[in-house]
Amino acid sequence: MPHTVEWKVRLYLFEEEGTTKARVVLDTGTTELTGHGDAHRNPMDTDVPEIGDELAAGRALQDLGRQLVDVAEHDIEGMGAAATERRDRPETGWPLPDQMQGG
Known part of the structure; x- marks a missing residue:
């Protein structure tokens, strides 16, 4: 059914x-x-509003995406299905040294 x-x-x-x-x-x-997101400009950096917009919007969309997946997982469990395995979800920012390939 469509x-x-x-x-x-x-x-x-x-x-x-x-x-x-x-x-x-x-x-x-x-x-x-x-979803909510922030971007903070270093006072020493050139003011490029588009970059702040992109970062803040991207982070807000990531927040929204995490919430949507959480709602779906809750709904799946509410249907009597086995709980899904919760994986670590990626965060924005630089990877920690132990998360980098070969490091």
């Missing part, structure tokens, strides 16, 4: 004192989730 739905996503960006903040809202029609 299944087609439309989910609406709204992304809000704002900057204050060298910090760009993002809020992304997902409306599925039955559920609304909100």
Whole structure:
């Protein structure tokens, strides 16, 4: 049986004192989730608002994605299925030395 739905996503960006903040809202029609992300500019760096927007938006979308996977896992478990294995989820930023290949 075909299944087609439309989910609406709204992304809000704002900057204050060298910090760009993002809020992304997902409306599925039955559920609304909100993700948040920040990007902080070093005062010594050139002010390039687009970079702050990209980082903050990307981090907000990652936050939203983690929430959506958590909701799906909870729903799966609610259907009586065995609990899914929770894997470590990647975070943004530089990898720790023990996470780098060969290191």
